[in-house]
Structures are given as structure tokens and as C-alpha cells.
Amino acid sequence: MAPEVTSSPSANLKLKTPKGTKDWVGQSLRLRDTIFETISDVFQCHGGVPLDTPVFELRDVLTGKYGADARLIYNLEDQGGEILSLRYDLAVPFARWLAMRSDVKQIKRYQIAKVYRRDQPAITRGRLREFYQCDFDIAGTYDPMIPEAEILRVVVEAFRELEMGITIKLNDRRILDGLFAVSGVPSDKIRTVSSAVDKLDKEPWEMVRREMVDEKGITADVADRIGQYVRRRGNMGDMLAYLATEDAFSNNADIQCGIKDLRLLMSYLEAMDALDTVSFDLSLARGLDYYTGLIYEVVINEPNQVGSIAAGGRYDNLVGMYGKQQVPCIGISFGIDRIFTILEQRQKMSDSANLKRQPDVYIIAAGGKDSDGFLLERMKAARELWDAGIQAEYSPKVKPTLQSQFNASKDVPIVVIMGQEEISQGQVRLKQMKSDVETKDRGILVAREGLVQGVKEMMVQP
Amino acid sequence: MAPEVTSSPSANLKLKTPKGTKDWVGQSLRLRDTIFETISDVFQCHGGVPLDTPVFELRDVLTGKYGADARLIYNLEDQGGEILSLRYDLAVPFARWLAMRSDVKQIKRYQIAKVYRRDQPAITRGRLREFYQCDFDIAGTYDPMIPEAEILRVVVEAFRELEMGITIKLNDRRILDGLFAVSGVPSDKIRTVSSAVDKLDKEPWEMVRREMVDEKGITADVADRIGQYVRRRGNMGDMLAYLATEDAFSNNADIQCGIKDLRLLMSYLEAMDALDTVSFDLSLARGLDYYTGLIYEVVINEPNQVGSIAAGGRYDNLVGMYGKQQVPCIGISFGIDRIFTILEQRQKMSDSANLKRQPDVYIIAAGGKDSDGFLLERMKAARELWDAGIQAEYSPKVKPTLQSQFNASKDVPIVVIMGQEEISQGQVRLKQMKSDVETKDRGILVAREGLVQGVKEMMVQP
Numbered sequence: 052m053a054p055e056v057t058s059s060p061s062a063n064l065k066l067k068t069p070k071g072t073k074d075w076v077g078q079s080l081r082l083r084d085t086i087f088e089t090i091s092d093v094f095q096c097h098g099g100v101p102l103d104t105p106v107f108e109l110r111d112v113l114t115g116k117y118g119a120d121a122r123l124i125y126n127l128e129d130q131g132g133e134i135l136s137l138r139y140d141l142a143v144p145f146a147r148w149l150a151m152r153s154d155v156k157q158i159k160r161y162q163i164a165k166v167y168r169r170d171q172p173a174i175t176r177g178r179l180r181e182f183y184q185c186d187f188d189i190a191g192t193y194d195p196m197i198p199e200a201e202i203l204r205v206v207v208e209a210f211r212e213l214e215m216g217i218t219i220k221l222n223d224r225r226i227l228d229g230l231f232a233v234s235g236v237p238s239d240k241i242r243t244v245s246s247a248v249d250k251l252d253k254e255p256w257e258m259v260r261r262e263m264v265d266e267k268g269i270t271a272d273v274a275d276r277i278g279q280y281v282r283r284r285g286n287m288g289d290m291l292a293y294l295a296t297e298d299a300f301s302n303n304a305d306i307q308c309g310i311k312d313l314r315l316l317m318s319y320l321e322a323m324d325a326l327d328t329v330s331f332d333l334s335l336a337r338g339l340d341y342y343t344g345l346i347y348e349v350v351i352n353e354p355n356q357v358g359s360i361a362a363g364g365r366y367d368n369l370v371g372m373y374g375k376q377q378v379p380c381i382g383i384s385f386g387i388d389r390i391f392t393i394l395e396q397r398q399k400m401s402d403s404a405n406l407k408r409q410p411d412v413y414i415i416a417a418g419g420k421d422s423d424g425f426l427l428e429r430m431k432a433a434r435e436l437w438d439a440g441i442q443a444e445y446s447p448k449v450k451p452t453l454q455s456q457f458n459a460s461k462d463v464p465i466v467v468i469m470g471q472e473e474i475s476q477g478q479v480r481l482k483q484m485k486s487d488v489e490t491k492d493r494g495i496l497v498a499r500e501g502l503v504q505g506v507k508e509m510m511v512q513p
Numbered sequence: 514m515a516p517e518v519t520s521s522p523s524a525n526l527k528l529k530t531p532k533g534t535k536d537w538v539g540q541s542l543r544l545r546d547t548i549f550e551t552i553s554d555v556f557q558c559h560g561g562v563p564l565d566t567p568v569f570e571l572r573d574v575l576t577g578k579y580g581a582d583a584r585l586i587y588n589l590e591d592q593g594g595e596i597l598s599l600r601y602d603l604a605v606p607f608a609r610w611l612a613m614r615s616d617v618k619q620i621k622r623y624q625i626a627k628v629y630r631r632d633q634p635a636i637t638r639g640r641l642r643e644f645y646q647c648d649f650d651i652a653g654t655y656d657p658m659i660p661e662a663e664i665l666r667v668v669v670e671a672f673r674e675l676e677m678g679i680t681i682k683l684n685d686r687r688i689l690d691g692l693f694a695v696s697g698v699p700s701d702k703i704r705t706v707s708s709a710v711d712k713l714d715k716e717p718w719e720m721v722r723r724e725m726v727d728e729k730g731i732t733a734d735v736a737d738r739i740g741q742y743v744r745r746r747g748n749m750g751d752m753l754a755y756l757a758t759e760d761a762f763s764n765n766a767d768i769q770c771g772i773k774d775l776r777l778l779m780s781y782l783e784a785m786d787a788l789d790t791v792s793f794d795l796s797l798a799r800g801l802d803y804y805t806g807l808i809y810e811v812v813i814n815e816p817n818q819v820g821s822i823a824a825g826g827r828y829d830n831l832v833g834m835y836g837k838q839q840v841p842c843i844g845i846s847f848g849i850d851r852i853f854t855i856l857e858q859r860q861k862m863s864d865s866a867n868l869k870r871q872p873d874v875y876i877i878a879a880g881g882k883d884s885d886g887f888l889l890e891r892m893k894a895a896r897e898l899w900d901a902g903i904q905a906e907y908s909p910k911v912k913p914t915l916q917s918q919f920n921a922s923k924d925v926p927i928v929v930i931m932g933q934e935e936i937s938q939g940q941v942r943l944k945q946m947k948s949d950v951e952t953k954d955r956g957i958l959v960a961r962e963g964l965v966q967g968v969k970e971m972m973v974q975p
Contacts, residue, residue: 064573066613066835069595072567074610076622080563096904100869101542105534105643106568106599106627111526126590127599130631133531137568137589148536151528155868157909160538165568169592181567193909200892208899322892373528406617407562430662430784437670442558447619447655 071172071180077406082398083391086213087163087185090385093209094161094187097201102162104144107135112147116372118340123168137167141186142369142382149190150373157191163387179388188382190370196312198381199345199365200319206349206361206383207325213390216352217360219328220284222335223313224342224364226294227281229306230333233299234276236269242340243267248281249336256282281334287317290331316345341366345381357392361385412436412506413460414445417453417470424450425469432467432479432502439503441510443467460484465509467502468494481505483512533634533642539868544860545853548675549625549647552847555671556623556649559663564624566606569597574609578834580802585630599629603648604831604844611652612835619653625849641850650844652832658774660843661807661827662781668811668823668845669787675852678814679822681790682746684797685775686804686826688756689743691768692795695761696738698731704802705729710743711798718744743796749779752793778807803828807843819854823847874898874968875922876907879915879932886912887931894929894941894964901965903972905929922946927971929964930956943967945974 068074075083091101113124113136125137138144141162149155163185172180187205189198203219210217227248231241247262256278263269263277283293291313300306313331320326337346346364351357363383371377414432416425429445436443444463446456460466468480479502482494497505530536537545553563575586575598587599600606603624611617625647634642649667651660665681672679689710693703709724718740725731725739745755753775762768775793782788799808806827813822825845833839876894878887891907898905906925908918922928930942941964944956959967 064571064835066574066609067571068567069569069571069597072569074567075563075565076610077562080565084563095870096899096902098869098872098904098906100539101537101546103537103542105530105536106629107531107534107643109526109529109531112528126592128588128590130588132631135531147528148538158868167568169594181569194911197888197909197911204896204899318889319892322889323896373526406620407560408557410560426659427780427784430781434666434785437558437666440558442560444560447659449656449659 069180071170073179078408079391079395081408082395083183083387086387086390086394089212090185090209091161091163093205093212094159096208097159097187097205099159099161099187102145102148102160103164104138104141104148104162106165106167107137108144108147110134110136113139113143116143116369120168123170125167125169138164139168140166141184141384142188142366145186145188145190146370146373146380149370149378150376153376155190156378157193159187159189161185161187183387185385185387186382187385188380190378190380192379196316196319196345199316200323200325202363202381202383203320203329203347204323204325206347207323207328209361209385210349213394215360215390215393217328217349218330218352219347219349220330220332220335221345221347222332223309223345225305225344226309226313227333227336229300229303229309230280231277232305233303234280235273236277240267240269244269244277245336246338248277248334249338251281251334284330284332284334287313287320287326287329287331290333291317312344337362337364341369343367347383351393353393357389359386360389360393408442409462409464410442410444411463411510412441412443412465412467413456413463414443414467414469415453415456415460416446416451417468417473422450422471424448425474428469428474432469435503436506439507441503441506465506466494467506474499479505481509483509531642533632535641540870541853541857543870544857545645545849548849548852548856551674552647552671553623553625555667555674556621558670559621559649559667561621561623561649564607564610564622565626566600566603566610566624568627568629569599570606570609572596572598575601575605578605578831582630585632587629587631600626601630602628603646603846604650604828607648607650607652608832608835608842611832611840612838615838617652618840619655621649621651623647623649645849647847647849648844649847650842652840652842654841658778658781658807661778662785662787664825664843664845665782665791665809666785666787668809669785669790671823671847672811675856677822677852677855679790679811680792680814681809681811682792682794682797683807683809684794685771685807687767687806688771688775689795689798691762691765691771692742693739694767695765696742697735698739702729702731706731706739707798708800710739710796711800713743713796746792746794746796749775749782749788749791749793752795753779774806799824799826803831805829809845813855815855819851821848822851822855870904871924871926872904872906873925873972874903874905874927874929875918875925876905876929876931877915877918877922878908878913879930879935884912884933886910887936890931890936894931897965898968901969903965903968927968928956929968936961941967943971945971 107127117139124139127135141164145160165181166184167181170180172178189202206219228241231244236244244263244267247259247267250259260274260278263274264271291310294300294310320329335346335348342364344365348359349361350359361383365381367379370380414429416429426449433443433445446459464484466482466484468482473479477499478496479499480494480496569589579601586601589597603626607622627643628646629643632642634640651664668681689707690703693706698706706725706729709721709729712721722736722740725736726733753772756762756772782791797808797810804826808826810821811823823845827843829841832842876891878891888911895905895907908921926946928944928946930944935941939961940958941961942956942958
């Protein structure tokens with residue numbers, strides 16, 4: 052079941068990870084796990100149920116869910132047996148699970164896992180072929196906008212815990228589609244116009260207008276009417292007042308339905324102290340076809356712009372595609388790689404420099420050439436410290452030199468020194484190493500049996 | 514980049530996870546993550562550096578490492594570009610990473626991740642095609658047996674934290690090979706005899722003897738000499754004394770070298786208070802060809818026998834196969850699925866029954882038919898509790914019935930009751946629900962602004 056040491060072509064192999072993938076190691080992996088923990092603590096506080104699905108699915112489960120992007124799916128070789136593909140996102144495995152579990156009518160589920168896309172990688176911009184998604188979804192039938200409010204509240208709490216100032220841009224597919232209809236967009240062109248409008252966060256209106264008129268066959272009149280509407284954004288109160296007073300909208304059922312729901316949402320967000328974080332942005336369209344109601348994108352309030360760091364919306368028809376049960380859903384997906392990039396820059400961390408976390412304590416054997424290195428004594432001391440949950444280390448040599456031990460204990464806050472004199476008197480020497488200046492300080496002597504207590508006291512000192 | 518709602522073959526699809534895989538959800542996933550956390554806390558206390566590698570590797574990285582088992586590797590389809598396979602274990606990705614990192618000469622690394630084997634699954638016995646490995650390895654050149662002692666100490670600490678009583682069975686490849694040589698086994702038959710002897714924990718000696726004589730072409734004389742040696746086990750002191758006094762071994766360099774190292778290890782284990790956990794078992798052989806020194810297997814001290822729950826050994830030649838640098842290694846792999854099975858049985862948990870963790874608090878709107886449901890009040894209260902890190906829930910309905918709310922709050926320790934009377938007097942009612950008996954207790958009234966404080970006080974009450 053495991054490696055055999057035989058001659059192999061490995062020796063001439065160019066060693067690397069596959070294109071668009073990377074190894075995570077040391078401090079950067081710790082930071083990534085801290086982000087996961089922070090976010091999942093929030094999910095759990097809101098009753099989130101964790102789900103973990105296999106890395107591959109039956110290929111048919113994925114078929115017909117991704118349109119043209121299906122070419123980016125990684126397939127497994129047919130080695131006999133089932134035909135499999137790697138998961139492309141977490142929404143489809145969740146829908147598959149939900150369709151299998153007819154006993155589950157309402158659930159808040161979250162999943163943090165890697166997904167796979169044979170896309171052109173752009174590693175410097177954080178786009179990889181193997182990358183993390185972090186999804187929280189509320190599935191089931193509820194009274195209107197109650198799950199919407201909780202999802203947005205989860206966003207507010209998660210980024211508060213990550214200490215990132217954010218704005219949630221939101222819109223509603225029904226209002227957006229209504230605006231297009233009122234502007235005179237034929238219904239078969241609504242999605243293509245929508246995807247042009249979605250670029251307004253990156254491109255000026257003139258470019259978007261040109262795309263609609265020159266490439267998508269929208270008349271200049273219609274385009275101008277669209278421009279009049281979708282370039283508006285502001286707080287929910289002002290925007291809802293605008294939508295309510297615009298005569299052109301009063302006969303559009305989609306828009307009126309959206310206004311009614313968003314008023315409800317506004318009152319809920321106020322009760323949840325999340326309203327100030329929200330900007331109602333009529334240009335927000337989101338690329339995905341499957342949204343049916345509220346949509347949102349989270350951007351960071353800092354010049355350090357990396358695009359949206361979380362996004363989602365309501366999608367009521369996906370689970371029903373498996374024909375078992377229709378379950379309306381709303382979800383949010385956190386862009387872990389972008390969040391990681393921002394937090395890593397903030398911490399000015401260097402991966403290679405910080406492979407290892409410094410231990411709390413380093414145990415040094417002092418003594419002349421005739422010293423026996425006190426390895427057993429050092430092991431006993433380490434064992435006692437480990438038992439107290441303290442990360443302790445010692446040289447893995449029987450007779451280490453003093454110099455090698457001082458080098459290894461560089462940046463370690465506390466050293467324990469064991470020499471012949473100390474040992475014969477049943478004592479150890481403890482020394483705090485935090486001071487930047489070289490001192491003549493020889494540390495303090497404590498009784499050997501007081502080692503753990505002494506270290507603990509030193510650890511709480513500033 | 515995501516699902517399109519189009520007609521698809523999904524509606525007629527038999528929904529399942531791929532053969533040999535499963536979904537993890539709810540309480541069982543929480544238990545699994547608790548096991549991961551417990552074990553990785555121990556790794557970190559010993560200076561372990563976390564590593565996470567891609568789920569697939571260049572196929573050539575895996576080639577020639579697994580002998581006949583290579584047929585169990587999952588290959589990815591050739592869709593243009595690199596030729597890839599799913600990882601089969603964590604040892605080879607670690608060796609690949611180490612070979613790429615010439616700056617790393619010594620490291621303790623750990624990795625907890627899924628691996629993939631196209632094996633015949635036996636789900637009831639916990640054998641899956643997608644399953645977890647949890648590896649801790651110490652790589653680099655150290656003074657003899659110092660890393661060995663720390664690995665065994667890590668095992669002792671991990672299972673102590675998991676509250677599982679265990680025995681570490683250990684042996685040394687050099688001693689075992691020496692015993693076979695002294696018994697008269699030809700050197701080209703040592704590995705095959707070794708794998709027969711390894712079955713002595715499951716089969717009686719007679720069966721193993723018959724296999725050696727009938728199938729492996731070992732003479733009866735030689736088999737009997739082997740049987741005389743390998744059926745011995747006991748504490749390290751007794752076993753080392755036996756090996757040292759047996760005349761037949763005195764001229765075998767392998768055995769003498771092993772004895773010398775194991776004496777050293779014994780003194781180290783004593784210093785680390787880990788000696789009592791160890792049983793020196795001359796029948797332990799381990800299946801893998803690549804071990805070069807100490808080998809060990811961990812078994813649980815309970816009638817509930819599931820075979821070994823952790824295992825490993827020294828392997829000094831694997832990294833060198835990539836031709837970049839020779840790095841001696843020793844490692845331990847925890848059998849997460851078996852550990853999970855044991856702890857799950859102990860907790861008598863049922864996955865489906867415990868999908869969701871009960872919230873700390875449920876907020877109930879009380880009131881007659883004319884009540885407005887107090888949704889905004891319930892949302893405000895929930896928000897305050899969430900801000901205090903308390904998992905609070907309320908009915909996702911505008912006007913929920915009292916009965917539906919009482920049903921939903923079943924087993925929730927504390928309920929907050931908001932009725933017209935309480936609200937108009939600026940109060941809320943708190944009620945502890947832990948008592949099994951139905952009481953007339955109407956709970957206590959607290960001022961609305963003292964809600965969080967009141968709940969906190971109630972949470973610490975027995």
C-alpha cells in the first residue's frame with residue numbers, strides 16, 4: 052500500500068506542482084486556517100451545519116450545470132467503473148446532497164473546500180486551478196427576505212471578525228430585469244445586456260454603452276434609457292424612494308414586487324444593525340444565470356482593490372433540476388484567496404522566512420567539553436513542558452555545542468539552561484530573551500521541580 | 514462560471530456519491546474536525562509545520578513509488594496539458610516537496626488530507642476510496658533515536674488527548690532482518706517471509722508457518738527457528754536482555770546495531786515517560802518495503818479491536834529517489850477513519866439524528882391572533898446575542914404560531930419570550946428549559962437592555 056524503493060524515472064523528473072496549483076506551508080497555511088476558523092465560527096453561531104462532499108462526483112451530476120464553462124471541468128480517466136469528474140464548485144454538490152436528502156426541508160449548510168477549474172491560471176492575481184470556496188447557504192421555504200437578512204448579517208459579522216471594512220453592494224434580479232423591460236430591451240436580450248451592465252464597476256459607461264449598441268444590437272435610445280437607470284446607487288432608503296416615484300416603473304410587476312421585498316429587507320437590516328454596510332447599486336448584475344432574486348457582492352473599503360471578496364444571491368431553481376424536490380436557496384460565497392491575499396499583505400508575512408513557528412521555550416545544555424550534554428535531563432524537562440501544553444524544543448544532538456544552541460534559540464522568548472552546577476544543586480536557570488539589547492543577565496535560578504511554574508510565570512510577563 | 518438552469522439529464526439521474534466515497538455532515542463532521550484539531554495541537558506543540566499539497570500531482574511524481582499497488586491510482590483524463598493523477602498517500606507529496614526545497618534540511622511537518630485509492634471499498638469496516646491520512650514526519654539528520662523518541666512521545670500525547678488507552682507495538686527492521694538471516698532465510702526471501710510473519714497479530718503461528726513452508730519455499734527447520742524468535746514480545750528491558758544473551762545473535766551486525774539503538778531509545782522513552790506504553794514485538798514487520806529502521810503500530814487497549822489505529826517507521830531512502838537531496842525521515846500516520854469509528858461509537862452518535870447542533874437560545878414571540886409576531890424585535894434580540902457570540906435562533910416566519918415555536922425550541926436550553934405585555938413594559942422573559950419535567954415556571958422577567966447579561970447568567974447555571 053505504499054512506496055517501494057525501486058529504481059524510477061523520478062531522478063530526472065522536473066519537480067513541480069501541477070500548473071495552477073501550489074503547496075501551502077507554515078505560517079501562510081496557519082493564516083489560511085485562521086480565516087477558515089473565523090468564518091466558520093460565524094456560520095456556526097447562525098446554526099450552520101457543516102458539509103463535506105467527495106472531491107469528485109459522478110460526471111452526470113455536473114452535466115448541464117455550467118453551460119460553456121463545462122469545458123473547464125477536470126475529468127477522471129475511465130479506468131473501468133463509474134465516470135467521474137472533479138467538483139467545479141460547491142453549489143452543485145450541495146444541490147445533489149439536498150436532492151438526495153428528502154428528509155431535509157430547511158437547512159443552513161456551510162462548506163469550505165477546494166474546487167477545480169482548468170482555467171488559464173493567473174497566480175499573481177490569485178487565480179488558480181485548485182482554489183478554495185467557502186459557501187454558506189440557507190435552503191428551504193421561509194417568509195420573504197428573512198433568510199436574505201440573515202445572510203447579509205453573516206457577511207457583516209464575518210468581515211467584522213476578520214477586521215476588514217467592507218461595503219455590500221446589492222441589487223435584485225427582478226428590479227434589474229424590470230428596468231431592462233421598461234427601457235425597451237427585448238426579453239431574449241435581457242441576460243446579454245445584463246452581463247454588459249455588470250462591467251460598470253470596471254469600465255466607464257461609454258464603453259458599456261458601445262458594447263450594447265455595437266455588439267449586442269441594442270438601439271441607442273434603449274441604451275440611453277438603461278444608462279439613466281443603472282448608473283444610480285445609494286443607500287437603500289433613497290434608492291427605494293427613487294424607484295417608487297419614477298412613473299415609468301409603476302406598471303412593471305417585477306419592479307413593484309422587488310420594491311416591496313426590498314422595503315421589508317431594509318427594515319430587517321435595520322433591526323440587525325447591518326443597514327449602514329449596504330449600498331443599493333442598480334448596475335450590479337452578477338454573471339450567473341441562475342439567480343432569481345436578491346444579488347450581492349462585497350467589496351473592501353480600502354484603496355487596495357482586488358474586486359469582490361464575497362458574492363452570492365438567491366437561486367430558487369437549482370435543486371429542482373435533479374427532479375426530486377424543489378428547494379429555494381440563497382447563498383454567499385467568500386473569496387478565500389482574495390481575503391487571504393489582503394490579510395497576508397497586512398501582516399507583511401513572508402512564507403519562506405516563516406516556515407516554522409518559534410517554540411515558547413528552548414532548553415539549552417550548558418557545560419564545558421567534559422559535559423555529557425544532559426540529553427535525558429533536557430528530554431525530561433521538555434516532557435514536563437509539553438504536558439503543560441507549552442511548545443518546548445531542545446537540540447536533537449547528544450552533545451550539542453553552546454553556539455549551535457544559542458543559534459537555534461534565536462527569537463525564542465524563554466530559554467531553560469541546564470549546566471552541571473544547576474543540575475547538581477537541583478536547579479535550572481530560566482532566562483527571558485525578549486529584550487533586544489544584549490545584557491549580562493544570567494536569568495533566574497529556580498528549583499528543578501518548579502520548572503513549569505517558573506516558565507508559566509515568565510510567559511505572562513510583558 | 515456557474516450553473517445555468519437549462520434542461521439537463523439530471524432529472525433521471527440516480528443520485529449518489531461515487532463508489533467508495535461519502536458525504537460528511539453535521540455532528541459526525543464536527544467530531545472528525547475535533548479529532549483533527551486535537552491531533553494537530555499536539556503536532557504544533559512539538560514544532561510541527563503544517564503542509565498542504567494539491568490533490569493531484571504530475572503522474573511521474575507517483576511513478577515507481579507504489580509497486581503493484583500503482584494500479585489503484587486514480588488518473589485524470591488527458592485533456593491536453595500535463596498528465597496528472599490523484600495523490601495516493603501523503604508520503605510521496607511530502608518527499609516531492611522536500612526534494613524541491615533544498616533550503617530545508619530539517620523539518621517536522623504534518624499534513625491531514627484526503628487520499629485516493631481505487632481499491633475494493635469496504636465501507637462498514639471503514640475502508641473507502643476517498644479517505645483521510647494524518648501524517649507527522651521528522652525529516653533530516655539527527656543524533657540516533659532522538660527523533661524516534663519524539664515521534665513515540667507524540668503518539669502518547671495524541672491518544673492521551675483523545676482519551677484512548679493504547680499500546681505501541683514496536684520492532685526494528687534491522688533486528689527482524691537479522692533474525693531471519695540467523696534463522697537461515699536466504700536474503701532474497703527476507704521480504705516475503707517478513708510479510709508472512711506480519712500476520713501473526715491476526716493468524717495463529719501454525720497458519721503462518723504453513724504459508725512459509727508451503728507457499729514461500731522455506732524449510733521446516735528454518736520456519737521453526739523463525740517461530741522460536743518472532744513469537745516473543747514484552748517490555749523493552751526484558752526483550753533487549755533476551756536479545757543480548759542469545760548466543761546466535763552475537764555475530765550478526767544488524768541485530769547488534771539494532772540492540773544498541775533500542776537501548777538508547779529505551780532510555781529516551783523513560784525520560785519522556787512513554788516507556789510503559791511500549792511493547793517490543795518481534796513479530797511486527799509492517800507491509801511496506803521502504804522502512805529501514807524502527808517500525809511501530811498502535812493498537813487500542815479495549816476489546817473493541819479494529820486493528821492498528823496509527824503506524825509508521827523510519828524510511829531513510831525515499832526523498833533521495835528524486836535525486837535532489839538525501840533526507841532521512843521517520844513518520845507516523847494516524848488512521849483517522851478508525852479513530853473516528855471508535856469515538857463515534859463511544860459517543861453513540863447518530864449522524865442523521867444530529868445534523869444540526871442545538872442553538873443556545875431560541876427567541877419566541879408570544880401573543881394572541883392579533884399579535885404582529887414581533888419579528889423586528891426578535892431580530893434585534895438575536896443580533897445582540899450574536900454579537901455576544903451566543904448562538905441564537907428565531908422562527909423565520911413573520912407571524913409564527915406558538916406551537917411551531919415550542920416545537921422548534923425543543924431541547925434548546927434557554928428561551929427568550931417576547932409578548933405584547935413584556936414589550937410594552939420594556940422587558941423580556943427568560944426561561945431555562947433544561948429540566949425534564951414540565952413545570953408551571955414562567956421564567957424570569959428582565960429589563961430589555963439586560964437581555965444579553967441575563968442569558969449569560971442563565972448559561973452558566975447548572
